[in-house]
Structures are given as structure tokens and as C-alpha cells.
């Protein structure tokens with residue numbers, strides 16, 4: 001299967017043909033591949049051409065992406081001209097989607113960036129005091145205290161989000177592992193990458209420009225929320241794209257464990273108490289029923305029921321639980337027709353030397 005073609009469904013619960021908007025299938029808007037990729041567990045950035053091919057066969061004007069993560073799929077649907085509602089239970093993900101999906105026109109000019117970098121801050125030193133010797137140099141930590149304060153003082157919420165998005169990507173690039181689970185001497189992960197040599201300030205300047213380029217107006221009023229999927233109350237949504245975490249065979253799938261630093265930074269740790277006994281200064285993890293075998297099946301069932309009035313597109317992997325057949329039959333309780341599209345995908349996670357590469361089958365399970 002190639003990236004740019006609409007795959008034939010692997011199987012369908014009924015046999016009516018899918019034809020809507022098929023002319024769009026070959027032409028994914030170019031800007032989508034320029035979307036600033038975040039090293040993020042489960043990011044669909046590299047699958048976007050395939051997801052675009054499948055979405056192009058569906059008829060929808062409004063879309064909800066309630067597990068927005070890096071925002072890549074919501075941004076794809078924005079670039080397809082649809083009105084998009086993005087949401088995630090992590091605040092930092094919501095902020096990224098506000099910058100790139102909700103924000104249609106705000107960019108940061110050079111003088112604002114200079115003010116952000118050189119402005120005095122408010123003297124608070126929470127980051128320096130808490131994270132000394134954990135992830136970044138003393139200079140970086142001073143910069144983070146000052147910059148994050150200056151960002152919060154920006155009057156325009158979209159400007160704030162854009163600056164934070166640039167800062168989050170800077171923090172991920174500067175971190176050798178791209179996750180915040182290990183601390184202290186990280187020199188063994190230093191493989192000479194430019195990203196590890198640049199200071200956070202240098203990264204920030206570059207990333208502002210990257211995010212400025214991602215801003216565009218699709219003529220729709222898009223919106224980003226910070227919400228649990230089960231608390232979202234939006235009406236008149238034609239299509240819901242669901243990309244929940246899946247119960248993995250080993251390890252866990254905790255996003256807070258991996259990205260707690262960005263989550264804390266997004267709110268300057270307000271109402272996010274640090275677990276002081278932890279080496280990496282974690283915050284409390286957030287409960288999600290999708291993480292546990294004992295709750296996952298009910299969670300999927302509840303979710304399909306909640307969105308039964310919309311077309312549903314579910315992203316899933318062959319290494320997740322519950323399995324494909326269970327998901328198809330659950331979705332079939334709420335949808336007349338269920339189709340499955342699949343493709344091989346290789347996830348790369350970690351740095352070059354220690355990359356964890358796993359090859360899985362990716363599914364898009366479409367219910368209408």
C-alpha cells in the first residue's frame with residue numbers, strides 16, 4: 001500500500017461502496033507535511049498521507065479530534081478545510097492545538113520575540129529551584145523561568161499559545177531522549193546532534209519561526225479544549241477521529257510520566273504539585289481508562305456510544321488491547337457499516353543509538 005492512495009478497506013461489515021470526495025484522495029495539502037513534528041508517543045505525523053486518503057472518502061464538514069496529542073490530525077483536517085474541534089486531557093497538548101488549529105492569524109514578530117527573551121520576568125525561580133541538575137543547564141533553567149513568565153504576560157492568548165508551542169518543541173529537541181523519564185548526566189545519549197548543542201534560547205528563536213509558518217486561516221472557526229474525552233460536550237459534529245492510548249503489551253502508556261515537564265511548564269506547575277521524592281520531579285499522573293485491561297473495553301464501548309451520532313474513525317495498532325475483532329464488533333453495535341483500513345508502520349522511538357523500533361499494523365476503523 002502506498003501513502004498517497006486510498007486503500008481499499010481490509011474488510012467491511014456491509015458492502016456499499018464508499019465514494020464521497022474521492023477526488024481529494026491524491027492531493028493532501030502540502031502544508032500538512034510541514035507541520036512541526038513533536039517527538040511524542042503515538043504521534044500520527046508520519047501516517048498523515050494515509051489518514052488523509054481515508055478521510056478523503058468520507059463526507060464531513062465538522063470534525064472532533066478529542067485525543068489531539070501533537071495536533072497533527074486535527075491540523076490535517078483543518079488543512080482539508082473542515083471546522084475542527086481539538087481537545088486533549090493534557091493542557092500542553094491543548095495549548096499546541098490552540099496555537100496551530102484554533103489560531104488562524106496570530107504570528108510572533110521579531111520584536112515580540114526579543115521582548116519575550118530579554119524581558120525581566122517576575123523574579124520567580126521555581127524552575128531553577130526545582131529542576132537544578134535534572135534535565136537542563138543552569139542557563140537554560142534561568143531562561144525557562146524568565147521566558148515562561150514573559151509568555152504568560154502576552155495579552156493575546158493565541159500569541160501565548162504559539163510561544164508556548166515553540167518552547168515545548170525546543171524543550172523536546174534539547175532533551176536527548178525526547179522524554180522526561182531520566183535525569184542527571186545524559187552525556188551517554190549525546191550522539192553529536194545539533195539539537196543537543198543549541199541552547200534553549202537558540203532553539204526557541206528557530207521554533208518560533210517554524211510555528212509562525214504553520215499558522216494559516218482555513219476560513220472556519222476552529223477551537224481547542226482541554227478536556228477528558230468523556231466530558232466533552234460538542235454538538236453537530238459530522239466526524240470524530242479517535243486516537244486514544246492503547247493498553248500496551250509491556251511497560252505502560254502514561255503520557256504524564258513521559259511529558260510531565262511540558263505539562264507543568266504549560267501552567268507553571270499551578271495546581272500541579274510536584275512529587276518531590278521522584279528524581280525527575282514528576283507530577284501526579286492522570287487517570288485514563290484506556291490504560292488498563294480491566295477498564296479499556298468499557299471505555300471503548302462508552303466512547304462509541306457517546307459519539308454514535310457522528311461518523312467515527314478510530315486509529316488503532318495491532319499491538320494494542322482490545323484486539324481488532326473486538327473493536328469492530330463493539331463499533332458495530334452503534335454503526336450500520338464498519339470498514340477497516342490497514343497498513344504496516346514502523347515506530348521509531350528514542351535516540352539513534354537506542355532507538356526502539358517496532359513494526360506494527362496500523363488500522364483505521366471507520367464506522368458510519
Ligand SMILES: C[S@@+](CC[C@H](N)C(=O)[O-])C[C@H]1O[C@@H](n2cnc3c(N)ncnc32)[C@H](O)[C@@H]1O
Pocket residue numbers: 040041042043044045066067068069070071072073087088089090093227228229230243244245255287288289290
Ligand atoms: C495516541 S496519542 C494521540 C496522538 C495524536 N493523534 C497525534 O497525532 O499526535 C493519545 C492522546 O490521548 C490523550 N488522552 C489519554 N486519555 C485521555 C482522555 N481520557 N481524555 C482525553 N485525552 C486523553 C493523551 O494525552 C495523548 O495526547
